[in-house]
Amino acid sequence: xxxxxxxxxxxxxxxxxxxxxxxxxxxxxxxxxxxxxxxxxxxxxxxxxxxxxxxxxxxxxxxxxxxxxxxxxxxxxxxxxxxxxxxxxxxxxxxxxxxxxxxxxxxxxxxxxxxxxxxxxxxxxxxxxxxxxxxxxxxxxxxxxxxxxxxxxxxxxxxxxxxxxxxxxxxxxxxxxxxxxxxxxxx
Numbered sequence: 001x002x003x004x005x006x007x008x009x010x011x012x013x014x015x016x017x018x019x020x021x022x023x024x025x026x027x028x029x030x031x032x033x034x035x036x037x038x039x040x041x042x043x044x045x046x047x048x049x050x051x052x053x054x055x056x057x058x059x060x061x062x063x064x065x066x067x068x069x070x071x072x073x074x075x076x077x078x079x080x081x082x083x084x085x086x087x088x089x090x091x092x093x094x095x096x097x098x099x100x101x102x103x104x105x106x107x108x109x110x111x112x113x114x115x116x117x118x119x120x121x122x123x124x125x126x127x128x129x130x131x132x133x134x135x136x137x138x139x140x141x142x143x144x145x146x147x148x149x150x151x152x153x154x155x156x157x158x159x160x161x162x163x164x165x166x167x168x169x170x171x172x173x174x175x176x177x178x179x180x181x182x183x184x185x186x187x
Contacts, residue, residue: 015074017032018072018079021072024069032065039084039087040057040062041054044057047095053098057090057091058087061083061087061090129176129179137168137172139158143158
């Protein structure tokens with residue numbers, strides 16, 4: 001192979017680059033990258049609107065091209081066009097991935113909103129049921145479950161024996177469980 005066949009103005013000729021690329025020759029990917037990466041990157045930025053994602057797509061494009069170089073058929077088109085085709089598929093995959101992530105996020109948000117709404121309703125129902133217990137149970141249960149006080153703190157603040165506080169909580173929980181189960185059956 002003559003030196004002038006191999007290099008034209010410091011660059012490999014398209015035919016030489018194609019042969020070297022298919023053969024996996026050292027430097028072929030680098031030469032192809034220097035030639036085509038600005039175009040691939042520009043296409044990706046325009047399609048994705050995000051430079052970081054465009055960089056990822058550009059990298060994925062050249063990795064995919066190198067791995068599948070044996071499938072490149074020069075008679076079907078130029079190497080540059082083949083790489084752009086890979087880039088278009090990588091861009092489409094990135095857009096689809098983004099769409100899937102958005103759908104997943106929306107689904108998670110819907111579930112979280114539903115759970116929050118259910119908890120809010122349960123909390124409201126529980127507050128109503130606790131309020132209907134009457135004192136001192138109402139006060140003890142509110143301190144224990146809404147204010148986060150320990151049994152000892154409730155005993156101290158209400159100047160009540162610890163055993164009495166615990167008994168009120170146990171009887172209140174039994175009453176609340178019965179009422180909540182009845183509410184579940186009714187709905």
